[in-house]
Amino acid sequence: MTTHEFPADTARRAPRTPSPRPAERTARVDLTGKTAFVSGAAGGIGRACALRLADAGASVRLADVDADALGALADRGVGEPVVLDLTDLDAAEEAARGCDIVVNNAGVQTVSPVQDFPPERFSFILRLMVESPFRLVRGALPHMYGRGWGRIVNISSVHGLRASAYKSAYVTAKHGLEGFSKVVALEGAPHGVTSNCVNPGYVRTALVEKQIADQAAAHGIPEERVVSEVLLARTPLKRLIEPEEVAELVAYLCGDDASYINGASLPVDGAWSAS
Numbered sequence: 001m002t003t004h005e006f007p008a009d010t011a012r013r014a015p016r017t018p019s020p021r022p023a024e025r026t027a028r029v030d031l032t033g034k035t036a037f038v039s040g041a042a043g044g045i046g047r048a049c050a051l052r053l054a055d056a057g058a059s060v061r062l063a064d065v066d067a068d069a070l071g072a073l074a075d076r077g078v079g080e081p082v083v084l085d086l087t088d089l090d091a092a093e094e095a096a097r098g099c100d101i102v103v104n105n106a107g108v109q110t111v112s113p114v115q116d117f118p119p120e121r122f123s124f125i126l127r128l129m130v131e132s133p134f135r136l137v138r139g140a141l142p143h144m145y146g147r148g149w150g151r152i153v154n155i156s157s158v159h160g161l162r163a164s165a166y167k168s169a170y171v172t173a174k175h176g177l178e179g180f181s182k183v184v185a186l187e188g189a190p191h192g193v194t195s196n197c198v199n200p201g202y203v204r205t206a207l208v209e210k211q212i213a214d215q216a217a218a219h220g221i222p223e224e225r226v227v228s229e230v231l232l233a234r235t236p237l238k239r240l241i242e243p244e245e246v247a248e249l250v251a252y253l254c255g256d257d258a259s260y261i262n263g264a265s266l267p268v269d270g271a272w273s274a275s
C-alpha cells in the first residue's frame, strides 16, 4: 500500500504546454461581493482555485490543514486562512456558514488492492471526500437560499466517471460526490443555487507527483515513461493538466454566464473519458 499526501519533485519534468494568458481568460467572471470557501486551498488545484476566485473579486476563505501555506497565500492578499482538519465535520460545517460559493476540493489518494486496503483508511477517505463536502454544503446552503444565489463546485475526477484498479476508496468517494452533487443541483435549482462537478484527468500537483515517483520505483522505469505510458495510457492528449486550467473552469461555473449549467459533470481530461 502507498499513500499520497506529500509532494515529490517529479512530474515537472513532463512536457509543459503553454496556457492562455489570464487576462484573456478571465474578463467576464465578476465575483465582487461574493464569499467563496475553498477546501484544500493550500496547494495544487485548491490553491489555483483560490487565486482565480480572488482574482475575480471574491473574498476567499482558504481552508486547509497546512497553516504555513495558507499564511503565505493570506500574506499575498488572496484570502482569509481557515486552518482546519476537514474531517472534523462539525467544524467544517460551521466554517462554511455565510458563503456564496463552495469549492469542494480537498482530497487524498491511497493505492492498494481491495483485500489489503486498510479499513480505517477507507473510512477516512470517505469522510474527507464525501462527508465533509456534505457538511460544508449543509453549512452554506441556508445563506445561499436566503440570497437566492449560490454556486457549489465539486472537484471530482475522471475517477468519478471511470474506475481504475487499486483506487477503491478514491473511486468510491468520487462516485459518491457525483451523486451528492446531483441531489444538491435538484434541491438548489429553485433557489438559484447550482451544483456541478469538474472531472480532471491527471493534474500537475503534489498528489500526482507522488504517484509518479511511486510508479517509477514500482515498475523500474523513468518518471517520464510513467507519465506517458502508465498515467496517460488511456488519455489521447499526452500531457499533465495545469491546476490553472481546472481553476478557470471552476471560475466560469461560479459566474452568472453558467447559471443554467446545473447537475453537470464536466471533464477536463484530454478525452480520457471519451475513450
Ligand SMILES: NC(=O)c1ccc[n+]([C@@H]2O[C@H](COP(=O)([O-])OP(=O)(O)OC[C@H]3O[C@@H](n4cnc5c(N)ncnc54)[C@H](O)[C@@H]3O)[C@@H](O)[C@H]2O)c1
Binding pocket: 005, 039, 040, 041, 042, 043, 044, 045, 046, 063, 064, 065, 066, 084, 085, 086, 087, 104, 105, 106, 107, 108, 128, 155, 156, 157, 158, 199, 200, 201, 202, 203, 204, 205, 206, 207, 208
Ligand atoms: N491531481 C490530480 O491529478 C487530480 C485529478 C482529478 C481530481 N483531483 C482532485 O482534486 C482535488 C485536489 O487535488 P490536488 O491534486 O490539488 O491535491 P494536493 O495534494 O496538491 O492538495 C490537496 C490539499 O488538500 C489538503 N488536505 C488534505 N487533507 C486535508 C484535511 N483533512 N483537512 C484539510 N485539508 C486537507 C492538503 O493539505 C492539500 O493542501 C482532490 O479532491 C483530488 O481528488 C486531482
